[in-house]
Amino acid sequence: MEVLSGRLDRLFERRREEYEQKALDILRSGQYILGEEVDSFEKAFALFNGAKYCVGVGSGLDALRISLRMLGVGEGDEVIVQGNTFIAGVMAVADCGAVPVLVDPGDGFNLDAESVRSALTEKTRAVLVTHLYGIPTNMDGIVRLCKERGLLLIEDCAHAHGAQWRGKKVGTFGDAGCFSFYPTKNLGCFGDGGAVITNNAEFAEKVRLFRCYGSEVKYHHSLIGANSLLDALQAGMLGIKLQSLDETNAERTAIAEKYSAEIKNPLVVLPKAPENAKCVWHQYVVRCSLRDRLQRHLEENGIHTIIHYPVPAHLTEAFAYLGIERGSLPKTEELSDTVLSLPMYNGMTDSEQDAVIEAVNSFSG
Ligand SMILES: Cc1ncc(COP(=O)(O)O)c(C=O)c1O
Structure with missing residues (x-):
């Protein structure tokens, strides 16, 4: 018997008619960028996670790099990242001009408070935790340490949609929870997509601005941003998948x-x-x-x-x-x-x- 390492067709088949109908509805609606589908998925995903805000973006990498930037991480800052994570987190730190300080994980696959503590310097600005493989990181000591030292805490939840630490959803422990909706993820779309969740209204608003050319009102730009959107088709598909x-x-x-x-x-x-x-x-x-x-x-x-x-x-x-x-x-x-x-x-x-x-x-x- 041949067993593939991963496959997406079986999950698709379960709700094929719903996906196809939704795709047709969106194609016929004429609204492909932002709009109701995106708003409604953002609301549903925030609710699912117990977070106040969710902002859809173009990918998991963008969720990370936009979050770091909008939290003010930049040149002269160090960000502690586990060495055994996917490259995206490390690239996101470098992309905003900060230095990725790579450390070994603790006992399992994830960071622990001791590994973070051992890498602290005066320049440490943030800690980036990955809930690798869908196994939540022990957040107790890390949250305490970040509070004690006034450090930003960002969670890479690309592998961990719905995972919980002590009954609380990952992505809600710090300043930003960053998700990828790459097709193979536990919550995957049919292309690229990502999202940032947070309880911080001001930060959510900044991410919302940044993802769309720094603009809230068309042709008025309050900051230099990017074009990084979760499109309506993907949001529509994700809304269906989120239900199960x-x-x-x-x-x-x-x-x-x-x-x-x-x-x-x-x-x-x-x-x-x-x-x-x-x-x-x-x-x-x-x-x-x-x-x-x-x-x-x-x-x-x-x-x-x-x-x-x-x-x-x-x-x-x-x-x-x-x-x-x-x-x-x-x-x-x-x-x-x-x-x-x-x-x-x-x-x-x-x-x-x-x-x-x-x-x-x-x-x-
Ligand atoms: C742990 C982790 N973080 C971030 C990402 C980046 O996500 P994306 O591919 O949507 O940019 C991935 C992608 O595989 C990942 O595995």
Whole structure:
């Protein structure tokens, strides 16, 4: 049996007629940029998260970079970011002129208060947390530390729509929660899209202005902005998907629970759901010191996997200028050599899950 690492067609099929009808309605409406569909999705997504405001933007990367800029992060500032995140967060920091200070994660895949504390300097302005793979970061100590030191706290929630820490949705712990709606995400559209959520009215207004040429009234510009909009078609599709996000997240959780119960191989370390966390399992990421051999073995058995992420930011050409040598972030580097994402998608059948489990269990090195 062949099992793909991810697939989107099964989820689409479940509500195909609704998507198609909505797309036709929007195409026929003549309103493609901003307007009612975008307003209504923003309201629904803010409500879903328990945030006061949501502003749709063009992508997850834009959600991050616009947030940092509109919170006033810029030249001379340092922003603490985990080394093992997707490059977007690191690029967003660099893009606004600040210095990304890369640190190792704590025990799991995410930042912890100690790793943040160890990187603080007088220039530290903000902390950027990623709820990696849909596993919420322990926010207790980080929120306390940011309050104590007067630091901005930004959450990259691209993997974690609907995830919770102590019953509170991720994205609502600090100044800004940044989401990607890239098609493969737990809440994914049919192209690019993103959003910022916040409880800060002034900041929300700035993001709203920035995303549209710094303009509220056509041809009047109060700041130098960007063209970064969530379009009406995507907002319409997202509105439909949001209605079943809790169920689709629960379906991923059931797959993760089955993997965790039935994968038994001493060579493979399974991910842990921290206490107090509601995970949404964007990815189910195992670790294996013989990762490349494991990946080959799975491939030979028809199981396709992906590595999130094979090259940490500090070892990419783009960030060579930071001068962070190999060996400086040992945990991050070890993770990039050992992590492997098993197939995870909505609509995955029992026999597909069994095939993955069987293939992992039969790996002998
Ligand atoms: C953790 C993380 N943050 C941010 C992004 C950026 O999102 P986008 O692709 O919508 O720009 C991604 C995209 O994959 C991501 O994985």
